[in-house]
Structures are given as structure tokens and as C-alpha cells.
Amino acid sequence: xxxxxxxxxxxxxxxxxxxxxxxxxxxxxxxxxxxxxxxxxxxxxxxxxxxxxxxxxxxxxxxxxxxxxxxxxxxxxxxxxxxxxxxxxxxxxxxxxxxxxxxxxxxxx
Amino acid sequence: xxxxxxxxxxxxxxxxxxxxxxxxxxxxxxxxxxxxxxxxxxxxxxxxxxxxxxxxxxxxxxxxxxxxxxxxxxxxxxxxxxxxxxxxxxxxxxxxxxxxxxxxxxxxxxxxxxxxxxx
Numbered sequence: 001x002x003x004x005x006x007x008x009x010x011x012x013x014x015x016x017x018x019x020x021x022x023x024x025x026x027x028x029x030x031x032x033x034x035x036x037x038x039x040x041x042x043x044x045x046x047x048x049x050x051x052x053x054x055x056x057x058x059x060x061x062x063x064x065x066x067x068x069x070x071x072x073x074x075x076x077x078x079x080x081x082x083x084x085x086x087x088x089x090x091x092x093x094x095x096x097x098x099x100x101x102x103x104x105x106x107x108x109x
Numbered sequence: 110x111x112x113x114x115x116x117x118x119x120x121x122x123x124x125x126x127x128x129x130x131x132x133x134x135x136x137x138x139x140x141x142x143x144x145x146x147x148x149x150x151x152x153x154x155x156x157x158x159x160x161x162x163x164x165x166x167x168x169x170x171x172x173x174x175x176x177x178x179x180x181x182x183x184x185x186x187x188x189x190x191x192x193x194x195x196x197x198x199x200x201x202x203x204x205x206x207x208x209x210x211x212x213x214x215x216x217x218x219x220x221x222x223x224x225x226x227x228x
Contacts, residue, residue: 003153034213038154045204045221046146046154051214058210089154093213097170098144103153 004028004090004101011107017078020104022090023071030071034093037066037075039086040103046089050075080108111135113205113219120225126193129222131205138186139163141207144215145179145190149201157203160188195226 005023012018022029022037029035037050048057050066053073063078073092077084085108090101116130131143145157158169160179167179178191192199203222206215 036214038215040154045218046206046215047218048211048214048216051211051216055211055214057214057216087153091154091156091215096168097158098156100146100154100156 002099004092004099006088006090006101006104008102009105009107011109012077012080013109014080014082016080017076018080018106020075020077020088020090020106022073022075022092022101024073024092024099025071028071028092028094028099029068029073031095032093033068035066035068035073036091037064037073038089038091040089041086049088077106082108084108111207111209111217113207113217115203115205115219115222118223118225120227121195122228123195123197123226125195125226126191127195127224129190129192129203129205129224130187131189131219132185132187133207134186136209138181138188139183141209143179143181143188144206144208146204146206146215146218147201148204148221149198152201157190162188192224195224197226199224200226 035053038046040046053068054066112134114132144159147155157173160167180189205219207217
């Protein structure tokens with residue numbers, strides 16, 4: 001199972017919005033509504049930000065939203081804040097397994 | 110509250126074995142599957158597989174068959190990851206993760222266990 005494709009890095013300015021893409025195949029993102037997004041600060045544990053494409057767990061800011069079209073999922077962060085600077089990983093169910101993206105380093109300028 | 114508590118860091122020589130534990134509290138471990146995720150230094154997350162905590166049946170991702178074994182002791186609400194014939198490339202942080210309040214997202218993670226393989 002190949003990893004999902006994410007941009008290695010992105011940057012955005014404080015207060016702006018940014019979208020992180022995650023491209024898979026018809027065997028994973030294209031077939032299931034089970035896409036998740038995780039935020040990971042350096043040396044910390046990953047934190048679930050979005051599950052089932054667009055659902056936010058309790059406590060996650062509504063500045064984070066998710067969507068999917070075809071084989072590509074997206075995470076949008078609006079009103080960028082300094083605390084959003086982190087690595088972001090997408091993940092998709094792929095039948096009997098899960099697959100992660102390579103991760104995107106988000107820098108807030 | 111739900112917690113996954115992992116065992117501490119390990120330093121092992123090549124060829125040795127290691128066992129990482131993941132103790133669940135705040136919920137019934139048999140009600141939710143337990144996944145294992147690897148993160149090599151400076152690298153991304155990699156799903157290793159999961160164990161069905163109700164049946165005890167493990168399922169391994171490609172690349173994690175043979176030397177990797179998932180097991181479970183429900184009497185102490187603890188899952189285990191054993192890695193045998195350790196190699197330098199096994200050096201990584203190993204996380205256990207569960208879907209407890211969500212069915213399709215890993216909402217609870219252990220704190221991670223660093224396994225270092227070095228001679």
C-alpha cells in the first residue's frame with residue numbers, strides 16, 4: 001500500500017487560510033469516507049483533527065475543516081494562528097488497512 | 110478518562126528482541142481495536158497493523174510481517190508489540206492508538222515508546 005501524497009511543506013500568513021491536499025487512489029480515498037487528519041508538534045503525540053472526511057472531534061477548533069473529491073482529500077485551516085504551525089498527516093482507510101500521507105510541514109509566517 | 114500508557118524507552122543491540130506494552134484505562138479494551146504506528150526519526154507516520162481486541166486476532170500491514178507480533182492480555186487491559194531480530198532501521202518511536210469515541214479515526218494515542226537499535 002503506497003503512502004498518500006501530500007506537499008512536503010506549505011506556508012501561510014497569520015490570519016489567512018490555507019489548504020493541504022492529500023492525494024490517494026481509488027483503493028483508498030476514492031473508495032471510502034474514512035479520511036482522517038492529524039496534527040503533530042515536534043516531539044509530541046499526533047492529535048486527531050478531522051475524521052470521516054469532515055468531522056471534528058470535540059475540542060478541535062472550527063477553523064479546521066475537511067473535504068474530499070474523488071481521490072483527493074483536503075484540510076483547510078482558516079484564520080491561521082501561530083499555534084497551527086506543525087506537521088499535518090492525512091490518513092485513509094484502504095479496505096483492510098490504513099495508509100498515511102508523508103506529512104506536510106506548515107509554517108505560519 | 111481514556112488513557113493509553115506505554116512502556117519506557119529501550120536501547121537494544123542488533124539481533125535482540127524488544128517488547129513494548131500499551132496499557133488501556135478509562136474504557137474496556139475489548140470494545141475497541143488497538144493499532145500500532147511507527148515513526149522513524151524525522152520521518153512520517155506508518156501504520157503497522159492492528160489487533161482485534163475482542164478476538165485477539167492481529168492483522169499486519171505489508172512490511173510488518175514475520176518479525177513483528179501483536180498480542181494482548183485482557184486481564185490487565187494491555188496490548189503488546191514484540192519485535193525480534195532487531196535491525197538499526199527499526200529505530201523509531203512506536204505508538205499505540207485506538208478509535209474510542211470515533212469509529213474511523215485514531216482519537217487516543219499512547220505517549221510513544223522510543224526503541225533505539227545500536228551496537
